[in-house]
Amino acid sequence: MEDTIKFKTMKYLFSLFAAILLFSCSTQKAQSKYSTIEYEAGACFGFCPIFTMTINSDKTAVLEAEHFNFTKDNSKDEFSKPREGTFKTTIKDEDYNKLIALLDQLNVKSLNDQYGERNVTDLPTSYLRIKFADGTSKNTEDYGKRGSEKLIEVYQFFEDLKHNQQWTKVK
Numbered sequence: 001m002e003d004t005i006k007f008k009t010m011k012y013l014f015s016l017f018a019a020i021l022l023f024s025c026s027t028q029k030a031q032s033k034y035s036t037i038e039y040e041a042g043a044c045f046g047f048c049p050i051f052t053m054t055i056n057s058d059k060t061a062v063l064e065a066e067h068f069n070f071t072k073d074n075s076k077d078e079f080s081k082p083r084e085g086t087f088k089t090t091i092k093d094e095d096y097n098k099l100i101a102l103l104d105q106l107n108v109k110s111l112n113d114q115y116g117e118r119n120v121t122d123l124p125t126s127y128l129r130i131k132f133a134d135g136t137s138k139n140t141e142d143y144g145k146r147g148s149e150k151l152i153e154v155y156q157f158f159e160d161l162k163h164n165q166q167w168t169k170v171k
Contacts, residue, residue, distance in 0.1 A: 036131040045122035047074035087167035116143030
């Protein structure tokens with residue numbers, strides 16, 4: 001009788017452990033929906049920041065900063081200077097999770113391929129390039145950076161990431 005109770009207890013503990021393990025694996029998969037998230041901010045006729053930021057599903061990120069990203073006194077002379085550099089970091093968990101939530105709210109796969117009217121010639125263009133874990137991708141070009149309120153929120157989030165992460169210059 002005592003052996004039966006021990007066996008049932010062990011069986012229960014093993015089942016509980018297996019369930020926890022399976023649940024944690026499925027949670028990991030849910031978080032890796034996006035394999036690569038890339039945002040590019042293009043030039044305008046003013047002092048718009050020019051950069052590309054790429055974030056991988058492991059939260060590692062690369063920032064290719066061209067011009068007007070970290071300077072306070074903007075001038076056209078900035079273009080005669082070398083690019084600002086290449087920087088790397090690991091995005092903080094809280095910020096990465098917020099980015100994923102913002103992208104989920106966008107319903108990325110349903111975004112238009114292009115936004116904006118090119119009847120004004122001095123506006124910046126942004127590019128949002130998403131590679132999904134299932135091998136598909138979505139690229140969105142937004143001339144003027146006004147595609148939708150949710151897109152504007154995502155663009156601002158990327159701008160903020162340049163300043164609220166610990167970036168290390170590598171080039």
